[in-house]
Amino acid sequence: xxxxxxxxxxxxxxxxxxxxxxxxxxxxxxxxxxxxxxxxxxxxxxxxxxxxxxxxxxxxxxxxxxxxxxxxxxxxxxxxxxxxxxxxxxxxxxxxxxxxxxxxxxxxxxxxxxxxxxxxxxxxxxxxxxxxxxxxxxxx
Amino acid sequence: xxxxxxxxxxxxxxxxxxxxxxxxxxxxxxxxxxxxxxxxxxxxxxxxxxxxxxxxxxxxxxxxxxxxxxxxxxxxxxxxxxxxxxxxxxxxxxxxxxxxxxxxxxxxxxxxxxx
Numbered sequence: 001x002x003x004x005x006x007x008x009x010x011x012x013x014x015x016x017x018x019x020x021x022x023x024x025x026x027x028x029x030x031x032x033x034x035x036x037x038x039x040x041x042x043x044x045x046x047x048x049x050x051x052x053x054x055x056x057x058x059x060x061x062x063x064x065x066x067x068x069x070x071x072x073x074x075x076x077x078x079x080x081x082x083x084x085x086x087x088x089x090x091x092x093x094x095x096x097x098x099x100x101x102x103x104x105x106x107x108x109x110x111x112x113x114x115x116x117x118x119x120x121x122x123x124x125x126x127x128x129x130x131x132x133x134x135x136x137x138x139x140x
Numbered sequence: 141x142x143x144x145x146x147x148x149x150x151x152x153x154x155x156x157x158x159x160x161x162x163x164x165x166x167x168x169x170x171x172x173x174x175x176x177x178x179x180x181x182x183x184x185x186x187x188x189x190x191x192x193x194x195x196x197x198x199x200x201x202x203x204x205x206x207x208x209x210x211x212x213x214x215x216x217x218x219x220x221x222x223x224x225x226x227x228x229x230x231x232x233x234x235x236x237x238x239x240x241x242x243x244x245x246x247x248x249x250x251x252x253x254x255x
Binding site: 011014036040043044047051092093098099100101102103104105107108111 | 235
């Protein structure tokens with residue numbers, strides 16, 4: 001199962017990607033507690049791509065690719081921006097940052113997904129978000 | 141669904157009843173404008189009723205933190221009321237649960253303000 005979207009740098013695109021994540025994760029069989037968390041992580045990645053990556057530049061697009069297999073849901077969000085250094089993100093839980101009005105997006109993505117990978121695209125950044133399926137419960 | 145705000149006063153405390161989604165863009169701006177409007181009119185104590193907030197993203201969380209700081213800097217208090225489980229979980233994950241004064245009951249929330 002695979003869906004791919006190429007969208008303009010707008011808040012409407014963020015909403016569309018979030019809705020697609022919700023529908024795709026539901027179709028892929030994730031439960032009602034996990035689906036909103038996946039949708040939120042994907043939304044945060046899309047916001048970063050449009051706001052920080054493409055800086056709302058109407059000439060730049062973002063792409064979102066959704067894939068599901070027997071092991072996991074894999075979402076890739078790519079922008080066409082100047083690049084991003086994931087090692088340079090302040091810890092939003094640190095006492096000096098706790099009252100900051102921004103800077104929690106990457107933290108929430110990592111909190112809700114099992115794996116988060118960053119790749120530089122020259123130009124742009126691709127985030128890969130992976131949510132593994134819960135292991136099957138052994139029969140009683 | 142965008143965010144809506146209804147404003148009322150209870151015992152000198154401004155209660156902002158919020159509904160919808162607090163997300164990047166309209167929702168965050170609406171919250172910021174509502175809080176600034178209260179402060180501009182001279183009130184300093186605000187109770188944010190989040191009972192009908194269905195969703196908050198990181199921008200919405202940031203806007204609530206900024207509102208908390210603005211009100212505190214103005215010499216007032218901002219408290220939160222009626223968190224849904226989702227919002228409660230988000231504030232716990234981000235360690236903001238200990239920053240905000242969070243109440244489940246409006247009467248005790250109003251009574252808790254220093255007047």
